[in-house]
Amino acid sequence: MWLFTLTLLPILFASSTGKCVPNKADVIIVHCYPKSIVAKIPECPYGWEINQLALGGVCYNGIIESGYYQFTIPDLSPRNKSYCGTQSDFKNPIYHFYNSIVSNDSTLIVKSQPVNYTFTCTYQSNYLVSHAAFDQRVATVHVKNGSSGSFESTLSLNFYFNAKFSTQKEAPFVVETSDIGSDIFAGVEAKGISNRFKVVLNYCWATPSPDYAYHIQWQLISKG
Incomplete structure (x- = not known):
């Protein structure tokens, strides 16, 4: 009987320490930095472990930081890129970035x-691009083609x-703010070239x- 009790206690102990204590505090702390976003929620929300929560429902990249589960979005490129399900929209001159931390x-x-x-x-949006434009001047190139003579080409x-x-x-x-x-x-x-x-x-x-x-x-x- 004592052998059975001694064997069972370590199993119960391991089971109790492996499960986090559920936290029912509905709190999220968000830091909106210039080039990144950091979101924190209390540890073990309603019993969910860190490896069961996903940023945008796709990225299990959370870390434990001082009693919180922390998720970071390091890339705020507003177009053609989406880091871990991050969505964005632009309404001049404001950018909005959206995401979520979900149990999955x-x-x-x-x-x-x-x-x-x-x-x-x-x-x-603090980019001053209202008067930004690319210089598209045309260059004329004179080519000496040996015995075939010379010709001009415009680039x-x-x-x-x-x-x-x-x-x-x-x-x-002309570059618009939405092009950022x-x-x-x-x-x-090249024109005028064979x-x-x-x-x-x-x-x-x-x-x-x-x-x-x-x-x-x-x-x-x-060196192309």
Whole structure:
């Protein structure tokens, strides 16, 4: 009898410590940082463990931090990207980001009360892009083609609506606030050139100034 009791006690102890104490406090703390969002809820909400809660219902990336379950959204790109189900919309000049922390564990036989902590962060757009435009001046290139003579070719920088590069945007391409975070499709077109020549871009960079030698440069193509 004593052997049975001594064997049973460790099993009961392990079972009691493996399950967290249910917390019925409906509280969520949200920190809206410039480049990230951090959401915290009390540990063990209604009996749910950290590995049973998902950000956006898809990402089990929560950590335990000082009595809270903490979930972080490190990417606030407003267009074409969605980190762990993060949604966004833009109503000039305001950005809204939405997500939720939900219970999501289909393996449980006896489930705790479902939880769904929805949160929103709102940002004022501080980008001054109302007068921003790309410099699309045309360059004329003189080519000396040996015995075949010389010719002129014009090179122009064009912007397109999508990755098919089939429809051009009107020049000059002016950046709108809603364009922040979206992809820009650009191409260099050569006119007055025979099919024996190809346009190859070895280097391409962007500057915040019409001066191509401006000290601030963002490399787009390097040693292409």
